[in-house]
Amino acid sequence: MRIHCIIFIAFFWISGIKTVSGSYIPEIIDIGVFSGESIKKFNFTVTHGRYLICNSNHEKLLEITPFTTITLEVNQSNFKVIRNDSVLFTESNITLQGSAFYNSFLLNPYNRNLDQRAYDGDLKVSLRRDVFQLINSVPFESYVAGTVQWESGFNHHDIFYQVQAIIIRTYALRNINRHAHEGFHLCDRVHCQAYYGKVTENYIISAVDRSRGEVIVDNTGRLLNTVYHANCGGQTVNSEDLWTEALPYLRSKKDTYCSDMPGSRWQAQIAERDLRRFLQQRYRYNPSDKEWHGIRGFRQSARRNFLDPGGEVQLRHIREHFGLRSTYFSVKSNGDSLLLTGKGYGHGVGLCQEGAMQRARHGYSRKQILNFYYNHSQIEIWQTELLW
Ligand SMILES: [Zn+2]
Ligand SMILES: [Zn+2]
Structure with missing residues (x-):
């Protein structure tokens, strides 16, 4: 004491x-x-x-x-x-x-x-x-x-x-x-990780205790950048598609486990003139009639990074500007509006939480889950250093 x-x-x-x-x-x-x-x-x-x-x-x-x-x-x-x-x-x-x-x-x-x-x-x-x-x-x-x-x-x-x-x-x-x-x-914000106070549930304390000191590292022993998101919509994203660095353990993967989870589907409607204004202001881009036709019928069966065939307009900028749940969406014309039908929730890089939840329920081990979302990751146990 x-x-x-x-x-x-x-x-x-x-x-x-x-x-x-x-x-x-x-x-x-x-x-x-x-x-x-x-x-x-x-x-x-x-x-x-x-x-x-x-x-x-x-x-x-x-x-x-x-x-x-x-x-x-x-x-x-x-x-x-x-x-x-x-x-x-x-x-x-x-x-x-x-x-x-x-x-x-x-x-x-x-x-x-x-x-x-x-x-x-x-x-x-x-x-x-x-x-x-x-x-x-x-x-x-x-x-x-x-x-x-x-x-x-x-x-x-x-x-x-x-x-x-x-x-x-x-x-x-x-x-x-x-x-x-x-x-x-x-x-304590999502800038680092959300920590709005102490844990209240004993089953969470027990799970944390069963993994005490465990971290994941690459084959040189370096801690991985363990980013995560709510739901990948069926395909995760390469790290360089969101940021600049291509990390060998953050590769795009097809994920079949998150498709029926709460974050798997969304819809949003945006006015066509708002998208026009955004493209003009952000990119100085005024699509031709033919290009608008392409945008009105934009489809993603596998994930894409750009809205236009020329690879100028980044979907992540559209997501940020219009507050969309993900970049994984297709477009349909609806009068003066565009109807967006999307999959997933979050940036899509690293671990898909709802996919990982389903894998746990289906009997996957911790190592199997971590290896799926972070290629070749290895679990290490780190000791606590006492301050005095
Ligand atoms: Zn922070
Ligand atoms: Zn997923």
Whole structure:
């Protein structure tokens, strides 16, 4: 049990966090939570354990126990810490450090569009451009479990959750220094991976635990870029079709397992004049009558990357602009509109979640599922490096 505010000693720090390299898993990971939101006031409520409030000099200011709520409110270049309507102190930087065996808390911003979230571990509070910067220092495997829940939802097969844990762990480690310049490892949005609080389901915790420390690597031992998406629509996408780099393990494959799943089909209607405007503005392209005829009857039986035969208009740009579920669609003319009939949900690169769910139900092993979506991937077990 820790009774003092602990000063972490590490080899190399940037902006207050330890940057990570080498084949090990850090014991604790720092996640920027409510990242990108402008929070000026929030409540912190202890739900389990005890929390020490420590200032930037690691001095203990106060200890709080379950069901205690404190309010933190920005006050120019500092913030006030308030309990029962009285200001306890004013600081610019504090850590709420769990001091019992298991510690958890709730964060409840006053912003009307944000809901309360629950977390394990510690919370670092500081200011960045006059709003709160909130960093959840959480055991790495707790982060993986929370992210598995937010990225894949409830009531799936145990093998699917284990696969999801392996690729989420791998993705987190590969990208772990992405936000080092901001003072944390990863953000909590889809930019990194969705982590909107701690795991709540025991069956997800068990699945994550059964894959503890497991990551996937290529034959040189390098962590793979384990991107994933909801549903590929029957065919995954080559990495270079979406980004620039052709990765040997991210190859387009036919996937027969995701076709009857919720994300497999979609329809959308867009006005022809809106597409004309987009082509003109984005590409300076004014299709001839013959070219429009081609666009009105555009078909994809296998995935294509371009709308036009000349290979100028990228389908991914059309997807982004019109907010479509995927680039895997065909077109039919419908008066002044174009009716788009599409397959799949997401960018289509890497693992297809709904295909992987079905493969798990049909008895595929973790290795078989991972090898299908990430060619020649190998599972390795990485050890956790203790911070002290
Ligand atoms: Zn991020
Ligand atoms: Zn699929």
